[in-house]
Amino acid sequence: MSAVLYGVLAAFFNGLLVGSLYGLMALGLTLIYRVTKIPNFAFAEYITYGAYAAVAASFVIDPVNSAALLVAGILFATSAGAVIALASDELVFKPLWRRGSEVLQLLVASIGVGLVLRYSLLGAAALTGGKYLEVRFPVTYQTVFSVGGLASITTAHLLAITSMVLFAIVLHLLFTRTRLGKAMRATASNPTLAQITGINVILVRRITWLMAGALASFAGFTYSYYNPVNPESGWITLLWIFSAAIMGGFTFYGVLLSGLLLGIAENVVGFLANYYLGIGSEYNPVIALVTLVTVLMVRPEGLIRMESLVVARRV
Amino acid sequence: MVEAVSGILVQYLILFAAYAIMSLSFNMEYGFGGIPNFGKVLFVGLGAYTFGALAAWITLGIGTSRLGLEIVAEDEPAYCTGTAKYVFSQIVEGGVMTPLEITGITLLAVVAAIAVGAVGGVVASYPAVRLRGDFLAITLLAMGEIVRLIVYNSPWPVCAFDGLSGIPSPFSVMGLEHNISVAVVSLATLAAVYIFVSRATNSPWGRALKAVRDNEIAAMVYGYNPARIRLQALAVGSGLAGLAGALLVIYSGNVNAISFKPDKTFEVIAAVMLGGSANNLGALLGAAIVAGLLVFLNVSSLRALGIDLPASVGQALPYMKFTIIGLTIILVLLYRPQGVLPEKPLKTPLIEWLKRKLGRK
């Protein structure tokens, strides 16, 4: 096989990994959006905080014991993300929601929350000597197998892909099969009525934020396992996360699919464009965004429509 | 001290005017028309690129021929070269061109910036007719990023990541105090834009826009064409955004795509939300708050005001600035949910007075 074919294969593998990361990150965003209708721009910061919390685990656990450290990293990350997500809802979003704020107000509030979180972390990192301006989970990924010395599948691939697929399935089942999930959807659909029917909407909301925060920071952990993370990392990725969520029509399977599509479009098309047309890889993000816009123009409600997964359409 | 304060005040007024124009245009689209134009910065950018490239191109063309120079540029516009910067500096200092010529070029480029912005708005109305709400917002945001990434990476139209710099200012050529002149012109422009936008939003067209926002079907019943009204709103709003972009370039003398990240859109949206959506005075007030926070929450501005921060606080201020902006947004939304000035039929004395004045003509 020629180098180009290996290159395409490598780009595809890489697209899988990056796409899974986008998808994984977008799942939590989708969860929040589905239940509370908030397009949460502060979501990016939960990811960053998760990565930082994962790294903080290495202060407690000796890095030599990598299995324990991995577990501790995940625990630290998810609990930190869950707490921060819940706190941002309790302090900001819930009071606004009670007042009946419109979507754009909630969105702007989330930008405010994001600014506070991001710049606090940035300031803290910069003013404590700079060692934490960039962090990396001490256990890093390993190559599992490699094709032609070029394309390889690593433990990061396995982690990102499995966890994304797993979480997407779990969330989908949660929403369609369980009492809690249906209560979440009911709360999203008609909060007043949900309350009347005896659903504890406040509790449902809290569970939602805890889960979404934990998901976000799990993604943050995965990210720091794969790449170095700085206080702006989540923010930089946010547009991709939103793209995956919107393109997926805010359905969990849709997010999975569109995350992968974005990742693969960016990498495979980017590689081919670079190799054959000489278009620099600095244009790769453009490819992903053009994919997003094109998909939305053709299918304005996203790749998978929300109801089509839940039920048969009305005849 | 007085000089320091006035210098910072001048910067504040310029940024206020630019943000106010952007806010008024976003407010017209979103507040009155319900179109969440998250690509605002795209149109500001289009205006800036157009203004910068056109002004630089014409000025350089005339300048080089008068100086008897020839510029050879490969793979990039001539105005990106070092020689071009030399020519520009000669124009400012050496009287190579008359103030009238520079002013003419500037005005022409401003008109072009508005026109290109408006055309961009027409293009953006294609998704705006098809998509709603969050989907539209993200699509426009993505379109903005697509354009920004391309402009940032390609030498055309504004010299890629280096940016186009040193564009001669008509005020410097005229021998005026540059920043003060820009402030005066910006405020005058803002006044004109404000009158235009309030008249537009109070006109039958403005009511049609609101009708489309509140109930599209009802609006259709009354004979309005929602798609057409959205297109008009986006075209006018984006033209105004282009104007704001041109003003920013006149002020700084340079244009670089990196300045047009989505953050700027968010600042504008925050301004409108803070001031009060669907209220033009609110948009002004919001812009005043946002520009104020951006300009005054800095070590040098505070020093100019006689506030001397301890060194440690000074070092933390660049970070605290945005934390404070974030907190302000949150607190205003929590305690003044409709913004400082809520939506209401516009019948303020100032506007009534202006209307009478204008009506008499």
Add this chain to the structure above:
Amino acid sequence: MGSAPPVLETLGLTGGYGKNVIVEGVNISVGEGEVVALVGPNGSGKSTLLKSIYGVATVLGGRVLFRGSDVTKLPPERKTAIGMNYVPQTENIFPDLTVRENLEMGAYLVRDESLVRDSMETVFSIFPQLRGFQNVLAGSLSGGQQRMLAVGRALMTRPKLLLLDEPTAGLAPKIALELLDLLVNVREEAGVSILIVEQHARRALELADRGYVLVSGRIAAEGDGKSLLAREDLQKLFLGITG
């Protein structure tokens, strides 16, 4: 009304929103198995009275007794739990859930699966139309079907008392009347007492055992449906509303 306490009794109930008083000093009662209609001109506070009883609006004074015990201060979901249920005038279904899921959510507080299945069967037997649409999103049902679903959802908790807030509002007259007729089935099949606010006053009073006329937040008249309809001083009022 016999020795057993009425299902619902209000004693000098004053209610409204925030500090705004809308209904004042209202005394009404609903007996076991009774259908009671609440009629009156627009803006007279019928819906607010219902909401005050259920606890969605603010109770500013007076008491609400449910089967003899004071439930004035209970939050709505607790009232649901003890056998009272309420169907709001609008937004009374979960549009993004299927018909089946709507009914399941109606029985959210019922933990016993078999009870839920039985209740669902009851609902389908009252509203046979819904059976075929079990897996359809509620939001895509027709207006009349949505109202049926709303009532069906409320029946899922097997309530003793159903508070219906203008179940026919916005429906075509023919469908509205069909729905009202079905409500009699509801009483038969589910053994529930009903307090109904209705704009089709004439038809409602014909169906109801008793009725109250509410004017400007106070009870202006009460009695059985037919006698109320017969009263001349009220004729204009009913004609005014039924159109």
Add this chain to the structure above:
Amino acid sequence: MALDARFLGVLVVAIVIAALAGFMAGRAAAPEAPAPEAPAEGTPTVTTVTETVTKYIREGTALPEEIQIGLAIAVSGGYAVDGPRRLNGALLAIKEMNELLERVGAPFRFVPVHEDTRASPEEAVNVINRFISQGIQVVVGPLSTSETAAVLPIVNREKVVVISPSSTGQAAAQPDDYVFRAPPPDTRQGPALAQIIKSLGYEKLVIIARNDDYGKGLANLVADTLKQLGGSVEMILYDPNKPDLTAEVNTLAVKVQDFGADEKTAVLIIAFDTDGLQILEKASKIDVLNKVRWFGPDALGRKTFVEREDIARFLLGVNFLGTKPAIARNPVTEQFEKAYREEYGEDPTPYAYYAYDAAWLAMLSVLAAGKYDGEAIKNVLPVVAFHFIGATGHKILDENGDAAVADYTLFAVVQTPDGFDFKDVGVWRSATEQIVWFES
């Protein structure tokens, strides 16, 4: 340690003052004339130098009590990671100078005024305008060439001196202006790198570089020179703000493979911290990229790279060779590294050295000018620079006001008892166009 710092600081000031005296004396003569009284020979005792400084200060100057040094350094928006470290370098210099001033009883202090330009030329203009209205006459920053180019017309108009600690692109190279740049411009490092690579026998080069003024500018210069020398070059430019760079590394591997991945193929990486770390880590896991030799410019000489064992091993394995535009390490370099570590608990990054030097240059020029005035500072700055040896070595400036040293130290990765470290292994002499290896 404190004594060392003061001693070195005093030494530098003494040199400057001597230079100033020479400059004043022979103002009409060639300004770059070396200072005759410079105490370069022999070591002056602290006492005598302090006395000189004290005398000079007492004799009265027009300097205000608080001398503001503007620091227009981005600490967010793409510079979030390295910006604060460069800022720290500058702040350290100001702190050292103030300690010295206190010691000699000077009635004035330097006050840092830092603002974040957010790596945006637009905001850089705002910051400079604020600095100007606040009366600041000398500014350290901005970092990037685009920001520097944007403020250039303004500072020329307002006569305020700007010393960029890290702009190297051509866009800000202009003669006779108020902009000075501490690092040597790419125009020197680029060709030097190409010649070094060619002289070691490599003819096929794949460059992976940041698509910004620094990366692309340098990459183009290397490519042009190498092509002139008969080599072939492939280039991969990436957006430094892109969250993930695996695609770029894959493309790099494919291009290396296409070149044959033989003993004539090499890779040149032009990256900063975050991106560099990512690229090296991912490259270390690809076989093909382990087979060819890697080169890098000064920015790769960052301690972080050798602190990560996997990356250090990779760099050692691919026989990494870096270039840095400085004469061999000098006492100032070591003193700076020591002080920086003590102050901030980590090693300085490459451009923190330049920020440190830029701040020293700014302050010394203010002292040398004897008044806080941009025009006066601009006039003495080249002379001060000529007599200045900083943490990055000698700061002679060229006609554009940019650092003009043209020799490059070559550094490699070595294994030490404690782990890995960088080691200077040779020097590239631009005059002879030859490498002189330190050891055989």
